Amino acid sequence: MRLSLSNRLLAILFHIENKRNVSHIISQVRIALMKDFVPAHLGLHHIDRVTAINQHQTTIATILHTTKPQQLYVAADSTYLFIQKSSDNKFQRRSYSMHKHRHLVKPVILTTTDGYILCVMGPFLSDYKSNDASIFKHCVYNNEQDILNWLHDDDVLILDREFRDTVRAMKQFGFQVAMSSFLNGRKQFSLEEANLYRCITKVRWIVESVNAQLKQWKYFSQTIPNSSVCALINAYGSRCVQDIHSGTEMATQVLQKCQTTNPVLLRLELLETKLQWKKYDAQLLISTELTEQELRNLCY
Known part of the structure; x- marks a missing residue:
C-alpha cells in the first residue's frame, strides 16, 4: 500500500506463481486487517x-x-x-x-x-x-x-x-x-x-x-x-x-503576547495621510542574522 506496487511486480519480488494469487492474498490481508487489526487501533x-x-x-x-x-x-x-x-x-x-x-x-x-x-x-x-x-x-x-x-x-x-x-x-x-x-x-x-x-x-x-x-x-x-x-x-x-x-x-x-498591543498598527494610525516616499536600495538595507529560537519567537 505504501509504494502502490502492481500485482505483477509483487509476484516477481515474492516469487509468487502469478498475479492472480497475489490478488487473492491481498484480499485475505484486507479482510484480516478490517476484522482484527483496525478495531484494535482505530475508532472511538x-x-x-x-x-x-x-x-x-x-x-x-x-x-x-x-x-x-x-x-x-x-x-x-x-x-x-x-x-x-x-x-x-x-x-x-x-x-x-x-x-x-x-x-x-x-x-x-x-x-x-x-x-x-x-x-x-x-x-x-x-x-x-x-x-x-x-x-x-x-x-x-x-x-x-x-x-x-x-x-x-x-x-x-x-x-x-x-x-x-x-x-x-x-x-x-x-x-x-x-x-x-x-x-x-x-x-x-x-x-x-x-x-x-x-x-x-x-x-x-x-x-x-x-x-x-x-x-x-x-x-x-x-x-x-x-x-x-x-x-x-x-x-x-x-x-x-x-x-x-x-x-x-x-x-x-x-x-x-495575546495581551500586548500592536505597536506597528498604532504607529500606522498616527502617521499623516500624505507620506513622503523615497526609493529603497541596498544601502538602506539593515538585516541581522537571527537564531532559530529568535525566528520561532517571531513566528509565535
Whole structure:
C-alpha cells in the first residue's frame, strides 16, 4: 500500500506463481486487517477519553484552549480520495466535485492534538449537497461511532471555516467550537481576533499534517479502504508531536503576547495621510542574522 506496487511486480519480488494469487492474498490481508487489526487501533471504541487526554493531548492545547480539568480538545477535518469515474450514472454525478473538478469521496477524520487518529467516518459523496459542514452534522446527528456519548459537555472541537454552518448545532449539543473569525467586509481583523486565530492555528495544523501523512501512501491514487491505513499509522507511525508535555514555556509566551498591543498598527494610525516616499536600495538595507529560537519567537 505504501509504494502502490502492481500485482505483477509483487509476484516477481515474492516469487509468487502469478498475479492472480497475489490478488487473492491481498484480499485475505484486507479482510484480516478490517476484522482484527483496525478495531484494535482505530475508532472511538478502541480508546477512552481519559487515555486520549493523558497520552495524546499536548500541553500547548491544554494551556491555550481548555478552561476546565479533563477537557478534551479534538480537531476535525475532511480530506479527499480520488476515484475512477463510475459506470453508475447516479453515483458518477454525486461523486463529482465541482471544487476539484474530479471524482472523489470525502472521509472525515478526528484527531487528538498530537496527531493520533481517533476515528475515520465515511467516506461520503462529494457533490454540492455534501459539503464539509453538512457531512459533519450528519455524523453528529446520526451519532456515528457513538460520538455523542464519547465526547462530553464543554469538550472543544477545532474546526475550519468550512464548518461554519455547524457551529450552532455543535453548541446545542454542549460542545465548544474553536474557529477563526470572518472579516465580514472589514479590511483586517482586530488585534483580539488575530491573536485568537493564531492560537487556533498553533494547534489546528495537526489535522492538516495527518491528512498529508495519508496522502504519502501512494496506493491512495486508487480505491482503498481508508480505515486500514489510518490504523497502520496509529499502530506503527510516529506522532506529529513527539512529546506532548513540552511547550509549556511557548504556550505561556503566546498567552502573554495575546495581551500586548500592536505597536506597528498604532504607529500606522498616527502617521499623516500624505507620506513622503523615497526609493529603497541596498544601502538602506539593515538585516541581522537571527537564531532559530529568535525566528520561532517571531513566528509565535
